[in-house]
Amino acid sequence: EAGVTQFPSHSVIEKGQTVTLRCDPISGHDNLYWYRRVMGKEIKFLLHFVKESKQDESGMPNNRFLAERTGGTYSTLKVQPAELEDSGVYFCASSSGPLGQFFGPGTRLTVL
Amino acid sequence: AQSVTQLGSHVSVSEGALVLLRCNYSSSVPPYLFWYVQYPNQGLQLLLKYTTGATLVKGINGFEAEFKKSETSFHLTKPSAHMSDAAEYFCAVRASNTGKLIFGQGTTLQVKP
Numbered sequence: 001e002a003g004v005t006q007f008p009s010h011s012v013i014e015k016g017q018t019v020t021l022r023c024d025p026i027s028g029h030d031n032l033y034w035y036r037r038v039m040g041k042e043i044k045f046l047l048h049f050v051k052e053s054k055q056d057e058s059g060m061p062n063n064r065f066l067a068e069r070t071g072g073t074y075s076t077l078k079v080q081p082a083e084l085e086d087s088g089v090y091f092c093a094s095s096s097g098p099l100g101q102f103f104g105p106g107t108r109l110t111v112l
Numbered sequence: 113a114q115s116v117t118q119l120g121s122h123v124s125v126s127e128g129a130l131v132l133l134r135c136n137y138s139s140s141v142p143p144y145l146f147w148y149v150q151y152p153n154q155g156l157q158l159l160l161k162y163t164t165g166a167t168l169v170k171g172i173n174g175f176e177a178e179f180k181k182s183e184t185s186f187h188l189t190k191p192s193a194h195m196s197d198a199a200e201y202f203c204a205v206r207a208s209n210t211g212k213l214i215f216g217q218g219t220t221l222q223v224k225p
Contacts, residue, residue: 004155031211043156043202043215056210091156098211099144099163103156 002026004104006092012110018080021107025074025094031055032075033101034067038088046090049075082111114139114205118216126224131175131190133219135203138184144206145186146213147177151199159201162186173197198223 005024013019025032034046046065047057051072060067064083069075079086089108093101119134137143144163148156160171167179177188186203200220204213 033212035213035215042217043213045207045212045214048211056212059212093156095211098206100158100161101211101213102158103148105153105155 004092004094004102006090006104006107008107009105010108010110012112013082014112015084016081018078019082019109021077021079021090021109023075023077023092023094023104025092026096026102029094029096029102030072031095031097031101032069033093033095034075034077035091035093036088037091037106038085043091046077079109082109084111087111114143114207114214116203116205116214116216118201118203118219120219121217122220122222124222124224125193127195128192131188131193131197131221133188133201133203133221135177135186135188135216136184137186137203137205139205145177145179146204146206147171147175147186147188148202148204149199150202150218156202159188193221193223195223195225197221 007022032049037043045059048055049069052069066078089106091106093103095101115138117136146161147159150156160169162169162179170176175190200218202218203216
């Protein structure tokens with residue numbers, strides 16, 4: 001069974017540019033989560049999808065971040081325009097129920 | 113609101129020694145608690161979890177953790193460290209009524225030969 005995959009693994013962009021991160025959850029997992037770890041800080045929740053619906057987006061930092069999950073399969077997280085403080089590692093996780101989230105390897109975003 | 117505190121951002125042990133990584137939580141409801149491990153250049157892997165029932169939870173790779181409600185703790189232990197245990201470890205609590213996890217700051221475990 002394939003795990004959670006994320007693309008790209010690394011992204012380096014300049015301030016003001018747009019970046020789109022992609023997450024493919026484990027097949028059949030209705031729950032999809034996005035988290036972020038800024039260097040030196042703890043991993044923080046961004047948002048939670050149940051199928052294609054946003055269940056909880058309380059962790060989204062501002063309106064420069066847009067997450068979608070069309071069709072309830074893969075998800076994208078777009079940052080537009082990117083700022084320096086957006087640098088960090090973005091993790092995606094999926095689960096079939098409320099417990100035991102499976103994490104992807106993360107996307108390391110660097111904004112110069 | 114829930115929160116997690118991991119005591120010690122870096123822990124160093126000798127190979128074969130006891131591993132003890134500390135985690136204290138705050139929760140207004142019965143907590144669901146997790147330990148995750150991140151090896152270099154990999155994603156987070158679930159080590160073990162506590163939901164209900166037995167308070168001593170066994171996980172993968174010889175790790176275990178004990179839920180102590182009176183101490184609001186969920187410390188991770190392993191009797192004998194291996195070099196391959198060197199990684200970053202995260203304690204997390206599930207926020208009540210939602211699926212999101214609240215993480216501690218992480219503890220980097222160094223294992224010396």
